[in-house]
Amino acid sequence: MSNPHFTGMMRSLSLLPEVEAILLAGSRAINTNDHLSDYDVYVYVTAEIPLAVRKAIADKYCSYMEVNNQYWETEDDGVLNDGTEIELIYRDLDWLDGELERTLFQHQASTGYTTCFWSNLINSEILYDPKGKAKTLQEKFAIHYPAELKNNIITKNYPLLSQKMPAYRKQIQKALKRGDVISINHRIAEFLASYFDILFAVNEYPHPGEKRLIDIAKSKCQKLPVSFEQNMSNLIKHVGTCNDDILVVIDQTINNLNAVLKEEGFLVTSKIESAF
Structure with missing residues (x-):
């Protein structure tokens, strides 16, 4: 990544003991971004990162940050120091595995957006994955459309x-x-x-x-x-x-x-x- 504020923030997050993987999703992961595109980052954790720790990281790399938004998922939404918007969404890899099992192996359909989590995972760029758990999950669900x-x-x-x-x-x-x-x-x-x-x-x-x-x-x-x-x-x-x-x-x-x-x-x- 060429953005030093973004790379610095990802490096700081990767050093936290609760973080087991970081994935970049959205248009920036597949190189279709434009000048309005933000960073969509999925931080997979084994336990909740203390709010004070998340705020300290945000204060270093962001000009503005709303810590712990709970409108859809647990998120930190803000603006990097260079003016680029960033969205940090905190999830659990085991939870995602279960959601995709139900969709892709049990074939459970929803009313709209059924395969969005699948698309999100397989089109994400892995930024941090020391134990290879995210890569294993990507490989598990790299299947033909059932x-x-x-x-x-x-x-x-x-x-x-x-x-x-x-x-x-x-x-x-x-x-x-x-x-x-x-x-x-x-x-x-x-x-x-x-x-x-x-x-x-x-x-x-x-x-x-x-x-x-x-x-x-x-x-x-x-x-x-x-x-x-x-x-x-x-x-x-x-x-x-x-x-x-x-x-x-x-x-x-x-x-x-x-x-x-x-x-x-x-x-x-x-x-x-x-x-x-």
């Missing part, structure tokens, strides 16, 4: 697009009748989570997370729905309009996805059922 997992992701997420009672399209239709733009926004986000989970599964590509999904899908997915980018653009454009045009866009998006799924041998229906 066919059963692919099927389970599609089976779990597809009915939520428009078919079942709690389907996102039906919830959006009800929200339109109420003029509830906040609910529409929330359901569109969930719709897209399931949509992209299906799309990446069809292409047997581990889900990359929340950022740059259109660009990643265009570059990594050989099986894309017709008018994919236009559908995504139209969907976002109509989120705040609160009129039935958004249902037309949703239907087009689902129908175009259906064509891909049918070509891949998945039995889906293109019938869109209205909410009652």
